[in-house]
Amino acid sequence: MRPDTTPVSLAADLLRHADSDAVMVRVLPADGAPATEHTYRELIGAALTLAGRLRTLADDHGRAPRVGLIADNSPEWVVADLALLFASAVEIPVPTAFTAQQAASLLADADLCLVDTAGGRALERWTQEAGTPVLGHDRPVTPIDLQALPATAPPGPQDRTVPAQDTVVKVIHTSGTTSAPKGVRIRRHGLDALLTSLRSRTGTAIFERYLSIVPLSLLIEQVAGLYMPFLAGGSVTFLPPGTALVGTAADAGPRMLTLLHRARPTALVVPPTMAALFLALCDERPDEDTTARHLRIFGHPGPVFIACGGAPVPAEVLERLHTYGITVHEGYGLSENSSVVSWNVPGEVRFGTVGRPLDHVEARIDQDGELLIRSTSLFAGYTREDPSSVTVDTGGWLHTGDLATLDDDGYLRITGRRKSLVITAGGRNLSPEWIEARYRELGFLREAAVVAEGLTQVHGLFVVETGLDHTAARRRIEEFGRIRLSDIERVRVIHLMSADDPDYLRLFTVTGRPRRDTVRAHVLSGRPPAAAPTRIKETA
Missing domain, CATH: 3.30.300.30 (ANL, C-terminal domain)
Structure with a gap:
């Protein structure tokens, strides 16, 4: 793996693929037929068309529009996400699994919503649940229709212009002490800094064919499942429409395993419970060789980069999986740092740790055992404060609230939550x-x-x-x-x-x-x- 330290400018780098006929998105059908494929030319062209319409809205408001995005993992989500990035709008992703109260809290400042079919159904459900529209009567809801968003002409120079200034480009939900989530404001330059550092650490080849099994409303899935593959000219594969994503139902994980073989992924991010499911699959045939095991589980004999975070996985489980030829790479992140803080990467794995901090991140442990980080990808504050909010001190150090240790080689081990003790x-x-x-x-x-x-x-x-x-x-x-x-x-x-x-x-x-x-x-x-x-x- 050769590191790529070239600074990332996400919007500009994505636009360089606008004329490519390589596959950008695959959608698996429910009946086992070949996947539906969408090219970079098709989806970026549609995103540029939508971005032009959003810029008109910005002119009307005199500021960057705040746009709710309510969709399942789908090509429509990709088009809307890129359009909002190109238009310098503020994207507010809302999980379709949210309650009406949670959705209304996030959408309180939205000027409009973009929805796919699943997003439209979620809005209807929330309206019935709350007895009133969660978006308000005076704010429009716009369906994302790929058929109605063709690229009318090749992108011109004006379409490829990316603002140089740092702006807030996303508001990402994170849970607090109440049922209403607080929003984390993500900066354009912060996201670019994170992607630059992440690409330098992991390379891009492993993201050639990413499988998305957790909701794209999570920032880590946007980073690992969209931006890292797209920066490499790779693709993302989505599950059949209507399939419950991991994290939206406790029994979604086992059902997901049957789709891995069809998707043939080279990379995916999984929650901790999936590690035990992979181990159970391996234990079914303990004498199987690694090549046959990969063919059976992943549909191809090559390596698969499996990343995991959110909660610790027992080191014994990780070590047993590794002996079977399947390595799960634990990492650690915070939305307040634009997602990833540290990550075990291929060839540099230390089980029981969450890897070494990325190059743009400084980390230290204070006298109480709390992890403090300082980086160029820190957030621009919350939409509202909450007792669970983290703080940034006058020295620029973010107090994570997590208890941790750092070993002599710089590997980070998370031992618990300060407030959870x-x-x-x-x-x-x-x-x-x-x-x-x-x-x-x-x-x-x-x-x-x-x-x-x-x-x-x-x-x-x-x-x-x-x-x-x-x-x-x-x-x-x-x-x-x-x-x-x-x-x-x-x-x-x-x-x-x-x-x-x-x-x-x-x-x-x-x-x-x-x-x-x-x-x-x-x-x-x-x-x-x-x-x-x-x-x-x-x-x-």
Whole structure:
């Protein structure tokens, strides 16, 4: 891998592909037929047409328009995202899995919305849920219609002009202490700095054929799933329309595995629970050689860059996968840093760490063990403040709220959240993240959340596979705790939830992080458990 240290100017670099007939986007059909393909010429041309219309709106407002983007992972999402970037508009991506209250909070300052078919359905659902339009009656909703956005002429010099000044180009949602998410303002130059550093560290060849399985409303998926492949002239593959993305349903991960072979990816970003699913696939045929295993799982014999973040994966799971020839590269990021802070990359992996900070990022640990970072990709503030907001001190250091260590080689290890540390009724300190990571070694668990603050016993909410017998699951969890955790850390009160429970999205974020206050209220409410399914399955 040869590093590319050429500075990135995202909009300008993407426009250099405007005349290319290479495949930019593939969409897998549900029936197993060949994928639908869209070229750079087609999609960038459509984006430039839409950008021209958005510039007219900017002239009317006298400022950059603020535009909500409500869409599933689709070619329409790509066209809208690029159009907003080319037009220097402020993009506000809204997950279609949000509630009406969450969507209304993000869209409060939007001038209009761009939607695909799924986005239109989400708006209708939110209106029914709230009893009133979440966008307001006076602000337009514009469908993204690829058929109506052909490039009328090759892009001219005026279309390829990219503003030199630094501006806010995105408002990315991040959870806070209430049900209304706060928005993180992302800068154009901050995004360029991040991509420059990331490309230098990872190269571009590994992003030749990216598979997108988590929502594009997440900034990391935009960075890794769109911009890194497109800067390399590669492609992104989307799942069949209507397929639940990982993070939008607890049981989406297992269903995703059947599509990997068809997509033939060279790179993808996965949430932590997918690591256990990959391990289960490998354990099915432990004597299989690496080439045959890659062909069976990924549809080709070559390497696959699998990146993971959001919560720790047990080092034992990563090491076992590595012996099978499948390496999961853990990383760490914050929306407040335009996503990635550090990343394990091919050839420089240290399991149990989240890699070394990117070249444009400085990191240090303060006297209380908190990670502080300083970089050229830091955000431009929040749309509203919240007790969970991070702060930037007068020296430019962002106080992440994460507890961490740095080893002598510069590898970063995240040990927990400063605000998540809990003290039990017995006066013992616990890190919920560490305990949850241990329990996730059980392959049938989709998510885990620990509640212990001020309690005499540690409670645990465990999301298990749909159809799994709850009695068998409870027995496996109890056995695991007795063997693998101390008396202090072990979950004593087990709460089970099936992966298809509608409360899942209320209790966990799109990236699988528990909404801790909501989880605490849920497990301590005395709500009776759901009826246990009859199928018994005890394999980890």
